[in-house]
Amino acid sequence: MLRGSVGSAFTAVSAEIRQHGIPVLKTSYGTLDPQGKTNPLMSPVQIDTLFDLASLTKLFTTMAFFRLVDSRKVTLNTPVGAILPAFQGARPIRPYPNPLNIGELVSVVPPTDAAFDAGTVTFEHLLTHSSGLPAWLNLRDRATEAERLALCLTTPFAYPTGSQVLYSDIGYILLGKAIEQLTGQLLDLALPALVLRPLGLATRYGPIRTNVAPTEFDPWRGRRLVGEVHDENAATLRGVAGHAGLFGTCTDVAALGQLYLEHGAGFISQALAEAATRPHIADRGLGWMMRTPEGSSSGRYFSPNSYGHTGFVGTSLWVDPQRELVCALLTNNVFFGRHKEAIVAFRRAFHDTVIEALEGTP
Numbered sequence: 001m002l003r004g005s006v007g008s009a010f011t012a013v014s015a016e017i018r019q020h021g022i023p024v025l026k027t028s029y030g031t032l033d034p035q036g037k038t039n040p041l042m043s044p045v046q047i048d049t050l051f052d053l054a055s056l057t058k059l060f061t062t063m064a065f066f067r068l069v070d071s072r073k074v075t076l077n078t079p080v081g082a083i084l085p086a087f088q089g090a091r092p093i094r095p096y097p098n099p100l101n102i103g104e105l106v107s108v109v110p111p112t113d114a115a116f117d118a119g120t121v122t123f124e125h126l127l128t129h130s131s132g133l134p135a136w137l138n139l140r141d142r143a144t145e146a147e148r149l150a151l152c153l154t155t156p157f158a159y160p161t162g163s164q165v166l167y168s169d170i171g172y173i174l175l176g177k178a179i180e181q182l183t184g185q186l187l188d189l190a191l192p193a194l195v196l197r198p199l200g201l202a203t204r205y206g207p208i209r210t211n212v213a214p215t216e217f218d219p220w221r222g223r224r225l226v227g228e229v230h231d232e233n234a235a236t237l238r239g240v241a242g243h244a245g246l247f248g249t250c251t252d253v254a255a256l257g258q259l260y261l262e263h264g265a266g267f268i269s270q271a272l273a274e275a276a277t278r279p280h281i282a283d284r285g286l287g288w289m290m291r292t293p294e295g296s297s298s299g300r301y302f303s304p305n306s307y308g309h310t311g312f313v314g315t316s317l318w319v320d321p322q323r324e325l326v327c328a329l330l331t332n333n334v335f336f337g338r339h340k341e342a343i344v345a346f347r348r349a350f351h352d353t354v355i356e357a358l359e360g361t362p
Contacts (some may be wrong), residue, residue, distance in 0.1 A: 003029045008242050009342045010314055010331040012034040012045045012213035016254040017354055018326040020082020021262075024358070026251070034214045034224045036335060043211065048202065050212045050247040051330040052230050054311030058172050059256055060203065061128060061242040062276070062287030063180055065193040066118075066268045073182050076124040076275075076286070077249060080131075081350050083178045086153040090115035094156035096134030100338065106135070106168055108159045116157050125161060126171040127276075127286040132157035133170045139236045140220070148236055149177065165282040169233060169243040180328070188240045199255060199267065203248030205229075205240050215313055216334040230334060254328035257319045260288075260307075261326060277307045277321075297344065298327075299351035301346060301362050314343045327354055 002013050012030035016023060030047040031038050036199045053060075059298050066179050068074050074083065081087040092113045095105035116132060127130035137155060139148040159166060176187045183190040188205045203296050208227035215230045217223070231237050231244035239245050264273035276286040283290045291298055291306040298318045300304055308318035314333025329350060333343040355362060 001350065002027065004029045004086055005346060007036070009336075009346045010333045011135065011335050012051070012248040013235075013329070014045060014047060014049055014051065015330070015350075016047075016250040016326075016328045018254055019237065019358065020324045021258065023254075025354075028250075032211070032213060036214075044210065045213065047251065048211065048249050050208050050227075050249060051315060051332065052204070052206075052213070052215050052225075052311075052313050053246045053248050053253070053330075054231060054244050054313040055169075055313045056248075056253060056315050056317060057244045057246040058242070059287055059309055059317065060191060060195055060246055061172060061176055061179070063256065063268065064191045065123065065127075065175060066272045066276070067194045068179065068182050069272060070269050071321045074123065076127070077122050079119055080121050080123060080126065080174060080178065081119050083181050084153060084174060086150070087121070087174065088119050089117070091118055091132070091155075091157045092116070093132075093159060096136060096158055098248055099136040099137050099138075106158075108164075116160055118157075119199055122163050123175070124280070124286070126168075126175050128280045128284040129165050129167045129171060130162050130281050130284070131168065131171050132159055132161035132163075133166075133168045133174075134158040135166055135168050135170070136233070137170055139233045142236075145237060148233075149173075152177075158247075162281075165284050169231075172243035173233070173237070173241050173335075176240075179242070186240070187242065188238075191246075199259075201248065201252040201255065203246050203252045205245050206247055207239065208247050213330075213332040214335060215332050216337065248330075250328045250330050253315070253317050253330065254326050257317050257326040257328060261319055261321060261324060263346070274330075277319075278305075297347040297351070298340050299348040299355070301352060301355040310347070316347055323355075323358075325354075325358075327351060 014028040017025040095107040098104040234241040234244040303322035314331035
């Protein structure tokens with residue numbers, strides 16, 4: 001199935017499946033050729049090939065924050081403004097720009113000038129995507145990194161805090177900045193120190209020079225992206241952000257899922273690991289998305305208490321605790337553009353195929 005989709009759904013893919021802590025599949029297919037061609041002069045995709053993790057970065061940022069919670073530098077209930085003082089004050093509700101159609105605005109609830117206090121937003125709100133923050137802002141509208149951060153810190157809300165879920169890159173940009181404040185280090189130093197080096201992972205921020213899957217030809221940058229972050233907002237932040245920017249291997253991603261399956265494995269507290277992987281509001285845990293009965297990217301068969309995350313470029317991680325199963329799938333689906341239908345269908349079919357291969361058709 002993976003090999004057969006090379007050239008249609010993506011040009012590069014790497015997957016690792018673990019059950020009961022044991023890898024039962026580690027495989028990769030495709031090409032690293034920036035034009036997507038099978039080229040004998042270019043290295044084929046290997047199991048240690050790095051992929052742009054896109055929003056799977058959020059899971060690593062979450063882990064770094066949990067390490068700070070366990071060391072008692074911060075709590076889930078700490079107001080964001082206590083760490084980022086500019087995140088204070090009354091906010092109106094306004095529509096925000098549509099990331100897939102620049103110039104169009106998205107309204108979550110009707111706009112209002114009623115005051116909503118940013119001081120009530122906690123880190124738990126950021127982790128559950130229920131902060132009131134918009135899903136996205138166009139940071140390219142600002143000339144400097146300081147101005148881009150100020151836009152994130154002072155933006156109007158999209159809905160009242162805690163009233164619903166709206167998946168927000170802006171919340172995780174602020175989470176990354178909070179980690180910097182708490183550690184006194186830039187995120188590309190703090191996150192490796194807190195998570196990547198202690199776990200022995202190859203995951204890192206770009207730019208990546210070799211053995212990396214290409215992504216999209218980006219009209220904004222005027223080139224095919226190879227080893228530089230696909231997400232434009234992360235690119236405006238030096239390629240280093242809490243919501244996107246990491247490059248990693250399928251083994252690294254599977255290892256992170258395994259850690260949660262093992263209730264933190266002593267790396268983070270059992271209490272945090274278990275809190276992260278249960279619903280808090282709607283389908284959201286802390287950093288994780290809970291499986292829903294209809295339309296889940298985990299397919300038809302995963303257990304109801306499964307949890308996962310996806311990334312815009314075509315990456316995903318799903319964990320089924322009932323089966324003790326971890327499925328890490330990395331692709332470069334955006335190589336062919338930002339049409340998501342192919343990867344949405346592929347993820348479901350992939351996870352169904354995994355269960356059928358392990359158990360027969362349930």
